[in-house]
Amino acid sequence: GDSVTQMEGPVTLSEEAFLTINCTYTATGYPSLFWYVQYPGEGLQLLLKATKADDKGSNKGFEATYRKETTSFHLEKGSVQVSDSAVYFCALKGDGANSKLTFGKGITLSVRP
């Protein structure tokens, strides 16, 4: 079945540092890939998405590129802020509209001033 693997956390960075959060997946067909962010005590918000190979999703300075050859969707940001402190989830949705999301375990990012 489908699965998503995220790097182990937590991650602590200083403000303005470069961020990379690794995500790899296993799926049949042509899944869509997502990054969701969860702030403390809140639900999930979609951060960015990519629906086909080589697509780059971007939002709020975050970027991720759908790499089919390496089955990866790593999240990057050039300069993190304290307000980026949250839990980040990588997820995939299988072929076909309205199918379920499969999530990675999530990684907690803490950014120090």
Next chain:
Amino acid sequence: NAGVMQNPRHLVRRRGQEARLRCSPMKGHSHVYWYRQLPEEGLKFMVYLQKENIIDESGMPKERFSAEFPKEGPSILRIQQVVRGDSAAYFCASSPLGYNEQFFGPGTRLTVL
């Protein structure tokens, strides 16, 4: 357009009681998904419903859990005879027909004493 609404936000039950969690999808959304987030883990799919139909319940525990999405009113996730292991955050998401993205509610945090 209001977002996905869930209530209650926090629910405390004693072992053996019933828990009812409600989810009102975004206006115009006919598809509802329920996910469970156990402490320190990612979200796990439970069930996918359309109005009056269960489409995929492959993630639902075989006993004590049920879900419905009636023609009128919110979707309900019902847990009978709760046990401590049911303590978790339960998230609902919704999407329109044929749409790739799911929109999440703020979650219900269930605590079983």
